[in-house]
Amino acid sequence: MPPDPTQPVLRVSHLSKSFVVHAQGGLALPVLRDVSLAVSPGECVALVGRSGAGKSTLLRCLYGNYRADAGSIRVRHRNDNVELAGAEPRVTLDVRRRTLGFVSQFLRVIPRVPAIDVVAEPALRLGATETEARRRAEFLLGVLGIPPRLWLLPPATFSGGEQQRVNIARSLIVDYPILLLDEPTASLDEGNRAGVVELINQRRDAGTAIVGIFHDAAVRDAVATRIHDVVPPGAQP
Template sequence: PSGAGKSTLLKTLYGNYLPSSGQVIVRCEDCETDMTTASTRAISRVRRECIGYVSQFLRVIPRVSALDLVAEPLLDAGEDRETALDAAQKMLTRLNLPERLWHVAPATFSGGEQQRVNIARGLIRPMPLLLLDEPTASLDGINRQVVIDLIHEARQRGSAIVGIFHDDVARNAVADRIVPMDRP
């Protein structure tokens, strides 16, 4: 149910929230990091190298275009600008974001358009661990299927995925383990 603590759990796995007990061990390359005790620097490294996070809502930055937002993770990883923009265009095309929106900042986009920009940004760079917070919640059937396909491709590459899904169709299409959460 809404308010059960699902986003809270993902934010805790990502090291945004500090739990009052327990550990969150993330194995990243040869290193194991406890996200509840690691230094800010170590947490940043694990996030940069190993975790892709698609938050529930896009955090829009004024004046940054959709295309630049999506290309950013590849640029941060050292990809050249042309390759990164090319990959971003492919991703946005796949997610049916109209070309007329590519150079516009997403602040005024519809909920589903913002979510598709968010997903494109979160999945553009292959990562060993993906945290997905309701990635299909405000999408129509066609785009939901695109996201399901992208998740399958990530799985095939060997990514571990923790996802939150309200909708049964998407959940059953991607999950091999389901953990129902109730309000505490």
């Protein structure tokens, strides 16, 4: 059953996050204070704010990579609303497996694993056959301009832009209802950037809810349906 497009699939309420640095005598650095945000299917929300405002921290909290101190992050998952703030690891992992995709700025390279297998892995985990997962991985790598001669090589030796495109392919091989994008086009040239924009827009128009950081104004204008200002705690009234 497709999600009701008028109902948010991601709902953030009163989210707060500080980093406490014990090596600095327990210094507390507040990064997010009382952030609320709701995202519906087919929306692409661009997080905007100056460097250090907390955009990446917010995105990482939404993925469960950073721990929220207070507030709620509810996602629509398996026809249910699941709380991610303070969730058990197995709950977060299940949400990540099926519902929540994340494109980070950098690919975390796995030693010895060929690019095509890196890309295919999330689909295999969801039960796709080897043939089907490979076919989709080849399609995505092709669309993203990774030459076939690189498919069977581990991405450790790839350029930054190639690694980023492998990363994007890995995150798009599953049709996640919610996608989080952290500068997905940062190290890409113009031609490849256009290809990524095209893929993002296809997903958005097919009903994926997207939250992203897009430094490049042209990319942001091309994909975003809405802007969310991220304001650092010190600058709030």
